[in-house]
Amino acid sequence: MSTIEQMIQDKAYALGYEKCGIVPIQALDDYGEQLQERIQKVPFAEKFYERQKHFASIQQEYPWVKSVIVVAVRYGKYKIPEHLKGHIGKAYLFDSRVEQGSIRNSLAMEKYLQELGLKVASNQKFGMIGLRLAAMKAGLGIIRKNNFFYTESGSWVRLEAWLTDREMKLIEDSHLPVCPKGCNRCIQACPSGSLSSSYTMSPLSCISFLTTFGGRDLPNEPLCKNFGDWIYGCDACQDACPMNKGKWEETDDFPEVSQWSPHLTPENVMGMKEDFYQQKIQPKFFYLAPEELWKWQVNVLCFMRNNYQETYQPYIIVACQNENPKVREMAQLICKERYA
Ligand code: SF4
Ligand code: SF4
Structure with missing residues (x-):
């Protein structure tokens, strides 16, 4: 007979998720420490990380949490409108948080978890925990030097998570090679210098930040001369990565793209x-x-x-x-x- 963990994973696969693992909440105890290390590398970005600080104390808000289910869904399969290639970040173009089909998958997953008798909480739009850390601990893949999370599908995956009130553990299988020795293509490719060395990125000078919720004064922002072709978001450090080579396959139509693109x-x-x-x-x-x-x-x-x-x-x-x-x-x- 299947364990509850196995049933959850099977359901996730059936709904189209590529990966699904479960970790005890204690597995995320070092999140605060890791965040602090990140802030120490770029102290002027401390304010940016304010919301993430809250992730480190999630148990205060949800004292009933015992485990976290984390899933990865691949989006590197959609046909990209030619005129938007290299101008709009692909994660924004194919954002499953606003696309009805995937939202329905998230809701279907949540409903299933409730039917299993679990108390759950989630925030699929803005997250409640350090998703990449949880995904790594759950064995879904690895975080590379460009700070993106990779599965066998490259970095073109989105992570989602649910807090649960049941003690569970299920570690996924992942056998990804680490970044090749000496590789720094992502760093070289960063147009704004935001990714200055391995695992070191200043969010405040990242084009993805400056062209979305940051960059309120671009006429006086010297970095905007480095934006190149990007209008909203930036994929340069992912596009340049050899571990993403051949990982995007334009096989599927994303809903309603032809209407708005x-x-x-x-x-x-x-x-x-x-x-x-x-x-x-x-x-x-x-x-x-x-x-x-x-x-x-x-x-x-x-x-x-x-x-x-x-x-x-x-x-x-x-x-x-x-x-x-x-x-x-x-x-x-x-x-x-x-x-x-
Ligand atoms: S998203 Fe663009 S600007 Fe931001 S770190 Fe990556 S390459 Fe640099
Ligand atoms: S470009 Fe090279 S160093 Fe950067 S994430 Fe990819 S494999 Fe790692």
Whole structure:
């Protein structure tokens, strides 16, 4: 007869998860220490890690927690719209936290756990624990020098977790090779210098941060000249990794991509109306708020500045009169550089 751990893992596989393991909550006791080490490497980013500090004391909020179920779902299988390749981070393009099918899988998993009589808690959008640490302890894979979590599918996986009130343990099988000796391709590939050495990344200078919930003042951010082709997110340190070679296979259609992706060209973002953004784009790219279309437009202007073409001129000129001061400032900066 199957153990409850085995039944949970079988259910996860049946729902399409690539990996599923379970660790006692005590296995995460060193999270606080590891976080502190990370902060010591980049002390100026301490504020950024404020929320994660809370993960270290999750048992205070959920005193009934005895174990954590952690799963990995592969997203490196979706067809990427050609015009968005290299401009929008793939984790944001194919975000299973907002895609109905996968959300249903999360809900189905949670319902199953409750049917088994477990008390559970989860926050699939923003997490409740150190997911990568939990996944590593549960044997799902390894954390590489670029700080991303890898399974046999490379780093193109998303982690989810549930806290439970039952003592359980099930360690997955994973036999991944460590990073090749001397490899530093991810560090070399980082356009902003954010990934400065192995396992050392300053979140505040990461393009993924600066083009999403950070970077509120890009016209005065010297690093934005290093953003290259990226508009929202950045995959450079994952794309450059040999352990990701051949791991993305464009075999599946992600739901509704054809409906929203044509609207994310630089030109269409500059002409986007607030209500369209709020209804169609923001719910999907939720790291920017409903009132932050302006931030997308600053990102696009930054892209236009770094990849200037004459055809961008009308959009830049119009943006000089935009009602948002940061959009105006970025557009006027380009005008000064190009047309003064
Ligand atoms: S996501 Fe981009 S900017 Fe951030 S560490 Fe990786 S390569 Fe550097
Ligand atoms: S690029 Fe090399 S060092 Fe960096 S994560 Fe990949 S294998 Fe490891």
